[in-house]
Amino acid sequence: MTTMFNNKSLPPPDGAPAKERVRFRDLSAGYPGRPVLRQLSADITALSMTALVGPNGSGKSTLLGVLAGVITATSGRLQYGRGTPPAFVPQRGAVGDTLPLTARQTVEMGRWGERGPWRRLTRRDRAVVDSAMERLGVADLGALQLGELSGGQRQRVLIAQGLAQRSDLLLLDEPTTGLDPGARRRITALLTGLVADGTTVVQATHDLEAARSADACLLLGDGRLVGQGPPAQVLTPEALSRIWQPA
Numbered sequence: 001m002t003t004m005f006n007n008k009s010l011p012p013p014d015g016a017p018a019k020e021r022v023r024f025r026d027l028s029a030g031y032p033g034r035p036v037l038r039q040l041s042a043d044i045t046a047l048s049m050t051a052l053v054g055p056n057g058s059g060k061s062t063l064l065g066v067l068a069g070v071i072t073a074t075s076g077r078l079q080y081g082r083g084t085p086p087a088f089v090p091q092r093g094a095v096g097d098t099l100p101l102t103a104r105q106t107v108e109m110g111r112w113g114e115r116g117p118w119r120r121l122t123r124r125d126r127a128v129v130d131s132a133m134e135r136l137g138v139a140d141l142g143a144l145q146l147g148e149l150s151g152g153q154r155q156r157v158l159i160a161q162g163l164a165q166r167s168d169l170l171l172l173d174e175p176t177t178g179l180d181p182g183a184r185r186r187i188t189a190l191l192t193g194l195v196a197d198g199t200t201v202v203q204a205t206h207d208l209e210a211a212r213s214a215d216a217c218l219l220l221g222d223g224r225l226v227g228q229g230p231p232a233q234v235l236t237p238e239a240l241s242r243i244w245q246p247a
């Protein structure tokens, strides 16, 4: 079902490297007895920021889960371009605030994929963790418990955990939800910086300001893809009011 593609299977027109980092066709997915995504087809361009936009329950988290490999599609085709397995940053609410973990331990968990859970980290692992925490501006919060952090700080710690996975494909579920405008802009700027440095970023978001600053939007309505392309073309007042209209 999930396959890797390479430049051979997706031949670029002029010999340039394939620009799709993820491609899916007729992708359907859901939960036992609850179909959610219905036959979605789109390409996620490499080295770009893609925003998944849509009302509550439209299927954004489910699509991210499928792209992250934690939810198996029921039908369709999902292909990944050349690169590392994706790093997935779940919704902040899905990570218990009361877990007895420090900020640093939380970021260190980003190394578990390579090292194994609770294994001793190597010097390189520690350097990766240091650099992720510095990049997200949480280096001086390392000793604090997750529950002692503000929402924005906790969110930046979770993104640092994603960064510590050293993937070139970062999937984030609502990284700015519940934050004040300053914290939202800070995270959006950080994510834009990551794209500039060679990461493909996909974020589910309710933050229309963040979505408008993305390179591309996938607009979901009731599990269907109802728009895709540049934000100015997709996030029109007509499309937004149609999608957010109560049934």
Ligand SMILES: Nc1ncnc2c1ncn2[C@@H]1O[C@H](COP(=O)(O)OP(=O)(O)OP(=O)(O)O)[C@@H](O)[C@H]1O
Pocket (backbone or CB within 6 Å): 031, 032, 034, 036, 054, 055, 056, 057, 058, 059, 060, 061, 062, 063, 204
């Ligand atoms: N684990 C689950 N088991 C069964 N149904 C689920 C599960 N998780 C989500 N759903 C349902 O799937 C549908 C899509 O949910 P999903 O979380 O993907 O939407 P979303 O667009 O991310 O919503 P939100 O903006 O509220 O996070 C919803 O109807 C939801 O109730």
